[in-house]
Amino acid sequence: MAAVSSLPAFAQTNDEPDQFTPPSEGFTEYSLGDQMLSINLGLMVPLFFNWGPDGFSRTNLSVGGIGSLQWGSFLNSRVALGMELGGTFMFTPNGRSLFMVPITGKVSYFFRPYPFEIPIFLGAGLNISRLDDQTKFDPILKPGASFYWAYNPEWSFGLNTVWWWVPQFYRGPEPPSGDTRVGNFLELSLSALYHF
Amino acid sequence: MRFTTKTPFRLLLLLSAAVVAMTACDQGPVGIFASIEREVAIQEGNLPKKVAVNGMVEFDLSGTGDDVYYFAAVGGRVRFRRADGTESDWATIANPPGYDGGSRPTSIVRVGDIDSGTIYVSFIDSEGKRSGIFTLDPGTRAFALVGTESSGGERLIQRLFAVSDELFAATVTPGTSGTPTHDLRHVALPTGTPVSIVVTDQSEPFIGAATDDTNNWFVTTKALFENLSASPDNSATEISIPSEARETSLGGIAVFNDGVQDFVYLSSRSGSNVTGGSTGRIARAPVGDDLSLSVSWTPITQNDRAFTGFGAANLNSVSTILVGTYRTFAGSRSRVASPGGFMEIPEGTLAGIRRPAGNSYVAADFSKASVFGFFASGEPEFADTVFVLTPGTGLWRGDYGGPEPVWVWE
Numbered sequence: 001m002a003a004v005s006s007l008p009a010f011a012q013t014n015d016e017p018d019q020f021t022p023p024s025e026g027f028t029e030y031s032l033g034d035q036m037l038s039i040n041l042g043l044m045v046p047l048f049f050n051w052g053p054d055g056f057s058r059t060n061l062s063v064g065g066i067g068s069l070q071w072g073s074f075l076n077s078r079v080a081l082g083m084e085l086g087g088t089f090m091f092t093p094n095g096r097s098l099f100m101v102p103i104t105g106k107v108s109y110f111f112r113p114y115p116f117e118i119p120i121f122l123g124a125g126l127n128i129s130r131l132d133d134q135t136k137f138d139p140i141l142k143p144g145a146s147f148y149w150a151y152n153p154e155w156s157f158g159l160n161t162v163w164w165w166v167p168q169f170y171r172g173p174e175p176p177s178g179d180t181r182v183g184n185f186l187e188l189s190l191s192a193l194y195h196f
Numbered sequence: 197m198r199f200t201t202k203t204p205f206r207l208l209l210l211l212s213a214a215v216v217a218m219t220a221c222d223q224g225p226v227g228i229f230a231s232i233e234r235e236v237a238i239q240e241g242n243l244p245k246k247v248a249v250n251g252m253v254e255f256d257l258s259g260t261g262d263d264v265y266y267f268a269a270v271g272g273r274v275r276f277r278r279a280d281g282t283e284s285d286w287a288t289i290a291n292p293p294g295y296d297g298g299s300r301p302t303s304i305v306r307v308g309d310i311d312s313g314t315i316y317v318s319f320i321d322s323e324g325k326r327s328g329i330f331t332l333d334p335g336t337r338a339f340a341l342v343g344t345e346s347s348g349g350e351r352l353i354q355r356l357f358a359v360s361d362e363l364f365a366a367t368v369t370p371g372t373s374g375t376p377t378h379d380l381r382h383v384a385l386p387t388g389t390p391v392s393i394v395v396t397d398q399s400e401p402f403i404g405a406a407t408d409d410t411n412n413w414f415v416t417t418k419a420l421f422e423n424l425s426a427s428p429d430n431s432a433t434e435i436s437i438p439s440e441a442r443e444t445s446l447g448g449i450a451v452f453n454d455g456v457q458d459f460v461y462l463s464s465r466s467g468s469n470v471t472g473g474s475t476g477r478i479a480r481a482p483v484g485d486d487l488s489l490s491v492s493w494t495p496i497t498q499n500d501r502a503f504t505g506f507g508a509a510n511l512n513s514v515s516t517i518l519v520g521t522y523r524t525f526a527g528s529r530s531r532v533a534s535p536g537g538f539m540e541i542p543e544g545t546l547a548g549i550r551r552p553a554g555n556s557y558v559a560a561d562f563s564k565a566s567v568f569g570f571f572a573s574g575e576p577e578f579a580d581t582v583f584v585l586t587p588g589t590g591l592w593r594g595d596y597g598g599p600e601p602v603w604v605w606e
Contacts (some may be wrong), residue, residue: 037204049233060232069211071204083205085212093237103212113372113428128215131232132564133532134224143506168229 012040019162028109028153030074036082038040038070040160042189044088046164049181051167059183061098064090072108082106082179084123084142088187101132102140102164117156117193140166146191154195162187201249225551226558234555242285249585251356251573255334259311262375263294264575265334268583269301274317274332279578280421285604286407291319292330292339292342298322304332305358307385310574314386316342316363318353322584326488327352327390329365343388351379357405359412364394366402379404380432382420394432395421404448404505408458408483415446420462422487437462441479441493445586448505451483452517458483459525462493463519465502473502474524474533480488494546502534507570507584511596517541518582519549520567537563538570538584554600561605565589 046061065088072082087101102124111118123142128135144162151157163186170177237470250269257263264279275286291299299321306313310366315332317339328345342506346352350369350420357364368376378441380395395402400416406412412430420434437446445465459480465472476499485492504520523536536558541549542556557563562584569585582593585606 024197035204045428049229052233057233059229060235069208069476071208072203083208083212085208085215092232092235093558094235096232096559101215103215129228131228132224133535134228166229168227170227174225175227175230179230180319181227181229181233183229
């Protein structure tokens with residue numbers, strides 16, 4: 001009786017149906033120490049090699065896969081510093097696997113036209129390449145941009161587009177200096193970003 | 197672990213450090229990106245790929261040079277095809293009765309000329325109890341037993357050697373104490389009897405033979421035996437090889453003329469087991485010199501690979517010795533000790549030893565696997581072609597007629 005009689009009273013004080021309350025217009029401002037974690041999975045597209053005797057050349061590689069983990073921390077509401085550990089694989093004409101594991105530091109600048117976030121960034125660090133039993137440590141630069149949709153204040157989902165620039169230097173005699181090349185690859189990946 | 201704001205960074209840092217720590221830097225002979233850029237797809241034939249190849253011969257059916265066939269012991273069967281490539285697929289010959297299933301041809305050699313000689317094939321059955329030598333008629337592809345078979349696991353025929361138009365068989369018998377003994381036997385032709393023992397009671401298998409058509413040399417992984425023409429009973433004398441000319445274990449032996457004179461070439465490796473090793477040595481001594489004396493031998497500098505057996509071919513008009521290598525690893529397989537593949541020694545000049553050129557070689561599986569033997573046709577029409585025989589990566593053909601060798605997985 002008491003439960004039934006309470007229903008009309010409840011209906012009188014709240015006429016609005018339940019609904020999802022969206023985030024307030026505009027994002028919460030980031031500040032020093034705010035952090036983010038992202039996981040990225042997608043495709044690696046080999047573009048071209050250059051610095052060889054023929055200049056620009058085809059890579060001879062297949063489209064491959066890429067995955068990475070990234071951590072970042074905001075310095076202010078726009079700029080973040082972070083670190084990324086990734087891995088990619090691609091195949092040669094004879095089925096050999098080229099693995100690359102970049103370990104990079106990263107600086108990002110965020111554009112935030114609500115409800116989207118568009119960071120542009122530059123990563124730099126060390127790339128470990130492996131083909132059969134050959135391993136090589138090279139520098140790497142990773143300029144790129146992402147496009148995120150903010151699902152809620154914590155989670156964003158989006159796309160990454162990143163250029164991998166990997167100069168591979170050899171001084172000789174084995175491997176010869178003429179085998180120096182710069183590898184150019186394009187990462188296209190889906191991303192889930194968590195702010196905390 | 198308490199999750200703090202610094203935890204993700206520390207975890208990522210730890211993961212990165214682990215990746216770097218577990219990665220040994222081994223650059224190899226060619227640049228990674230450069231080798232991929234130049235890589236061409238390896239063509240493949242119809243032979244089984246991941247099998248052992250235990251020998252190869254050629255035979256001219258018509259005697260005119262127009263009907264030359266290759267015969268190879270690949271996997272558990274002998275297979276054949278035309279040498280001129282008009283039929284690129286290999287056909288299979290059924291094993292002799294009693295040698296089906298897991299039985300295998302352990303060796304194939306030809307005694308005599310390419311158009312009039314005789315092909316001999318040794319078999320061991322699937323249980324390792326029965327073994328025999330058979331002739332193979334190249335026209336009818338029929339096997340016929342030579343002499344008598346061995347049974348009960350005794351005198352299993354591991355390899356045949358055709359030197360100086362004679363047939364020798366390397367046999368193994370399990371010892372009563374479990375230690376096998378290895379013998380080298382001379383097989384009288386054409387009937388296969390008598391079979392006389394040339395060298396007996398060795399602890400290691402016979403792995404190679406060479407001849408200058410007058411004298412013969414045989415090697416186990418430990419010892420060198422000399423069978424001089426002056427020995428009427430076919431006995432062979434062990435030669436103590438000076439330490440300057442060898443490593444722990446022997447790999448193979450060859451006789452090669454460098455354009456001036458005949459030399460005996462000897463390969464060796466640092467491993468003390470039946471297989472393996474991380475370094476090796478090749479030495480040569482003039483035929484006729486006392487091989488037990490240090491002064492007779494000219495060694496090359498120790499090389500960073502464990503050498504196996506020899507071959508010879510005429511490649512781009514240059515007489516070239518070929519020597520195989522093992523693929524071995526150091527420690528817990530984190531580092532390649534001996535890379536595999538083979539080396540070329542143009543004109544037998546030891547200072548000129550080199551890795552085969554070309555990106556096709558780098559891309560070929562056998563360049564990163566052990567190589568035990570070679571075959572090159574004696575017919576001028578098929579010069580610039582060499583076959584590589586492997587213990588587990590099948591049969592490979594190298595065509596040296598172009599700017600760089602092109603390799604095909606038969």
